[in-house]
Amino acid sequence: MRQQEPSYLIPTRNYFRDNIIKNAYEKVKLELQGQMKEAGFIAITTDMWTSDNKINHIAITTHFVDDHYILQNKAIKTLDYNDEHNADGIKERISKTLIDWKLLDIVICVVSDNTNIKVGRDLHLGWTGSFSHLLQTVIGEGSAVPNIRKRISSSYKAKQDLSTAQTTLALPTAQTTLALPTMDLVEDVCTRWNSSYYMIKRFVQKELSLVLCFTYPHFVRWLKDTSIITSIDFDLLKLLLHLFEPLEEITRAISSATNATACLVLPFLTVILNLLELDSTKIDTMRPAMLEQMKKWFSDAFSNKYYLLGTILDPRFKQFTFAQLNLF
Template structure:
């Protein structure tokens, strides 16, 4: 309403007059000047003032409380009540109980709107789920729906956040997710579910697959998708065990500085002596999250000289990192930088990333193979440790992730062929993996052809394409691929629509 009022104001004086009317709660017309313009403005202002809806105002209040995460008791605060009385005296300020009811009505209204959208959405809905434990040790489950609209816009909505009773076994969690799916009537539109790589979640996916098998693509063969970011977390954490001593001492040094205001001031004083950036702060990591450990090491290494000087200035700083610890920290950071960048790619939410996963995971594989031959013993041991766990997950997910690359018209099968040949050479193993991808792709194509036929309407789509953020390392790995592309011969298209697509010249 404020924006509409301001658009009708033709001077600061009129603004002041209208503000006075609003404060007094009067709908009297403002004294007009002797011009037609003033009469028109008067009529517009009167119409705006009289266009008041108690129901809409209560709905707006409920939305404000929801969006700002305000407590229901806000409406009982004297300052809020005074503000409303001065702004709109005739508005009936509701109680916190009524406000709670209004918020629930808003939720139900939005749920119906989203249900209607799901019904008209021609695509499949993919789910992601995660569990949290509150400070009261209660377990909560968050279920998010991801889908593409008819105009090819990527969307996501949290469709459930609920308390899950203990014990949090796979059966209990699967029941909670199944009930949510049924309450939203989306069981016939399920595409996949992505879960953290935990044994309980394997049970969750298996139980959901059994329950909704007839509505899933290919009987749910590819229904369960393991979270790539979580798998990457497990792989890197295995590698960090090799250098946990150096990491522990650097972490303790950071804690030592952060745990005392006096020590922090002494530290910042040395920072000024070195004429370094005094605004930058060192963060303490969360040991269970390797990326936070990487960021902590990266920041601490920048202040390495300050820590070394602090040893001489603070006699109590007797467990400081050694020169060897700092050297290992630098090596670790250089090694993990690529993993950090790839995690950021996996964590994108604004753009589709299905076409990026295979390439990024292949890049990790190539890096591990390369570093497992490193002359540095620490890097070599880390790479070997990580490669062992990587191989386990790569075999499980490589083929389905490859389908996303094939559907990228810039690459089609070319990138798949190149990647498998760089891993396995030109022998039978590479041919087997490539043919397996073709088989999976053909199976999906045949299934969709049965379900939807070939009558697909064309719509204008957003031309933005997700790309990797790998920097120099990516360019190094992609140089060989570009050379490979130049040597690819385009064959004559065959009768199959899928094969025609695959054999057309790609969009690179």
């Protein structure tokens, strides 16, 4: 460029940031503000996470129906948040964003996870918890019941022991011997939703192969804790699988949906509460713990106007009964 036109000054990064990008941002912002004002009512979702370089971020997304009756989801702000992690500070940043966008008077609902429950309620904009996130909290509390946690931990330890350099071939060998498809075990990772379910499902699928592994002397020799051979209760794992499977389907249906999901909450809660009825099995000890968490997070769900209206207006639930408004 300098050879072609020496007098031309190439714009710097700061120029694009302060002029081109800023002007484009303001233009889009005005357009979105107009769309949301025309909609009349909006809901917002907010979440907080920490990036790989240890910077906290708060994301704010708006949801509204445009004049063509199409649901719109617009991320209006991602904030860096390096102040003290407290509800007042987070609430202030979210409030400032809504005021800056001139949206505070048309927000009817704030959805966040349970870690930001105080933030949502302190905004006085109608807080509703993230159903999928709260459901994972319920599952986590049930899985933490001592006798259940012990059995799940045994599966986790077995997965670890089958991943060492000395034992890594044991499971593939057993599967080949039994003429079964070769599949690795799945590890339980606490930060991944339904992770315990996926681990248990694979353990149940590979029950015969695992039992055969436990008969290999060279495998047993390398076990860190040989008690896992007798502590893995496949009957209990199958009961857990039966309980967790519908919960996994519900979580997937909610979290992968591209349309509004408030209409699904009450029908799904009804299904879950029926699942938690005692049935005189080994996992009855976890059901009260899960039910207690359900009461904690969803006790007012059957009187929540957003859930009620969503369910009433959804033609899929014409037969849904509202005669008993609280199943807890």
